[in-house]
Amino acid sequence: MHRLTSLLIAAALTLGLVGPAEAAAKKDFRVAWSIYVGWMPWGYAADAGIVKKWADKYGITLDVVQINDYIESINQYTAGAFDGCVMTNMDALTIPAAGGVDSTALIVGDFSNGNDGVVLKGATDLKAIKGRKVNLVELSVSHYLLARGLESVGLKESDITVVNTGDADIVAAAAAPDVSAIVTWNPQLAAVSALPDAHVVFDSADIPGEIIDLMVVNSGTLADNPALGKALTGIWYETVALMAADTPEGKAARDAMAKASGTDLAGFESQLATTRMFYAPADAAAFARDPALERTMDLVRQFSFSHGLLGEGAKSADAVGIGFPGGGTLGDSANVKLRFTDTWMQQAADGKL
Numbered sequence: 082m083h084r085l086t087s088l089l090i091a092a093a094l095t096l097g098l099v100g101p102a103e104a105a106a107k108k109d110f111r112v113a114w115s116i117y118v119g120w121m122p123w124g125y126a127a128d129a130g131i132v133k134k135w136a137d138k139y140g141i142t143l144d145v146v147q148i149n150d151y152i153e154s155i156n157q158y159t160a161g162a163f164d165g166c167v168m169t170n171m172d173a174l175t176i177p178a179a180g181g182v183d184s185t186a187l188i189v190g191d192f193s194n195g196n197d198g199v200v201l202k203g204a205t206d207l208k209a210i211k212g213r214k215v216n217l218v219e220l221s222v223s224h225y226l227l228a229r230g231l232e233s234v235g236l237k238e239s240d241i242t243v244v245n246t247g248d249a250d251i252v253a254a255a256a257a258p259d260v261s262a263i264v265t266w267n268p269q270l271a272a273v274s275a276l277p278d279a280h281v282v283f284d285s286a287d288i289p290g291e292i293i294d295l296m297v298v299n300s301g302t303l304a305d306n307p308a309l310g311k312a313l314t315g316i317w318y319e320t321v322a323l324m325a326a327d328t329p330e331g332k333a334a335r336d337a338m339a340k341a342s343g344t345d346l347a348g349f350e351s352q353l354a355t356t357r358m359f360y361a362p363a364d365a366a367a368f369a370r371d372p373a374l375e376r377t378m379d380l381v382r383q384f385s386f387s388h389g390l391l392g393e394g395a396k397s398a399d400a401v402g403i404g405f406p407g408g409g410t411l412g413d414s415a416n417v418k419l420r421f422t423d424t425w426m427q428q429a430a431d432g433k434l
Contacts, residue, residue, distance in 0.1 A: 107305075107306060108141050110141060110142070110143050110144070110164045110165075110309050111162070111163045112143070112146070112164060112165035112296070112298070112313065113146050113147075113148045113157065113166040114146070114166070114167045115147065115148050115151040115154050116147075116149075116341075116342050116343070117151075117294070117342075118196070118267070118349065118352040119190050119191040119358065120167045120294065121342055122320040122321050122324055123145055123167065123317075123320075124147055125324075125337055125341070128337070129334075134319075135311075135312040135313075135319070136312050139308035139311055140308065141308050141312060143309075143312060143313075143316075151168075154166050154167075155172055156176070158177060158299075159176055159177040159180050161182075164302050165187065165296055165298035165299070165313065166297055167190075168295060169222055169292060170292070170295060171225060171385065173186065174385055174391075174403065174419050175385050177297070177419075178401050178403075178418035179385075179390065179391045179395075179400075179401055179418070180392075182299065182418065183299070183300040183301060183417070183420070184297045184298070184300055184419055185297065185298050185300045185420045185421075186295045186296075186297055186420065187295075187310055187313060187314065187425055188295065188296040188314060188317050188365065189368055189369055189421075189426065190321075191294045191357055192285075192289065192290050192291070192293045192356075193285035193294075193355070193356065193357075194286050194355055195285055195286040195355030195356075196266055196267045196285060196292075197223060197226050197264075197265070197284060197285040197292055198226075198264070198284035199226065199230050199263075199283040199284065200262070200263045200273050200276075200280065200281055201261065201262050201280055202279050203278050204280065204282065205280045205282060207234050207283045208234045210230075210240075210241055210282075211236055211240045212241070213241055213261055213262040214241070214242045214244050214261075215227060215244060215262040215263070215264060216246040216251060216254050216264070217243065217245070217246060217263065218245070218265075219245035220388055223265060224264070225291075226284075226285060226292070227241075229291070229380070230282075230283035230287070233283070241262070248265065251263060251273065252269050252272045255279075256276060267352050267355065271351070284355075290373060291377045291381070296317065298313070311425070311428070311434050313425075314362075314426065315429070318362050318429045320334075321359075322360065324338070325360045335349060335350065336349075362427070362429035363427075363430035365423075366427040367423075369405075369421050370406045370423050374405065374421060375409060375411060378411055379398075379411055382398045382401070382411065398412065399411075400412065400413060401418050402415070402418060403419045403421070404421065406421060406422055406423045
């Protein structure tokens with residue numbers, strides 16, 4: 082499952098010091114993906130021959146590799162073992178970008194719209210969290226969600242106590258009588274919120290567009306190999322169009338994705354219901370151009386800096402530059418290491434792939 086910011090940040094940064102793999106024109110590429118509702122199209126595309134179709138169109142070979150450990154996939158990308166990797170916007174900033182690997186958010190696939198939530202036992206108001214111990218994956222987007230929730234009701238992190246709990250252990254921990262506050266993501270969120278007298282009091286639908294799921298690629302590799310960008314974008318939009326289709330073929334695709342992610346069709350579609358998928362490339366391109374993305378990334382970088390996620394040498398949230406369509410920049414414009422672009426998604430929207 083995704084949504085962990087590495088608890089081994091130092092290791093990721095060390096890997097990043099070697100810099101991105103030397104960019105050059107080439108024909109063979111590898112991208113990594115991991116299990117999450119919004120990323121299942123990558124595995125399906127590989128299995129259904131859609132990856133090969135688009136790779137052949139552009140005269141390249143493309144290996145789409147499933148990695149069971151989400152953070153390990155990002156660390157391997159950061160070390161240069163992959164040309165691209167799926168990850169959240171926060172993890173893209175705090176692992177490869179903070180580690181010195183210039184990375185581009187090629188495709189904005191979706192944002193969490195209720196897939197991440199704060200659950201309280203015995204209370205229906207987030208303000209009741211004050212003074213409680215809160216079980217979550219520390220330094221993850223769950224932690225970010227909690228910080229945003231606390232801010233919304235005039236509380237601070239000092240008003241609660243974070244209890245670091247692995248995502249694999251969160252459901253079992255939540256069932257314990259002495260655990261009364263939990264932050265997690267689906268499918269764990271569904272299990273936790275179903276516990277007796279448990280209530281979701283704040284979720285990602287309250288901060289729409291802030292927890293974003295991306296396909297990130299090495300910027301140098303992309304610049305030297307535009308065929309990679311075209312192929313990946315073509316693969317994505319052909320697959321999600323099939324996924325969204327109200328046809329027997331669309332249902333079969335969703336059913337296959339559900340099984341591959343360890344659930345049934347109903348479970349998969351319930352997760353899709355709390356995920357704002359950008360099925361249309363024009364919508365994704367517009368999201369990337371929207372000034373709201375800069376405001377979101379400012380919130381993310383401020384959180385990341387305050388929690389030590391931009392590296393030991395970071396003197397401020399400006400340490401790692403973030404670029405946006407149209408030339409806007411947050412932070413150090415001489416050290417832009419995370420780039421949002423609408424180029425490839427707009428080409429898909431314009432039928433130019």
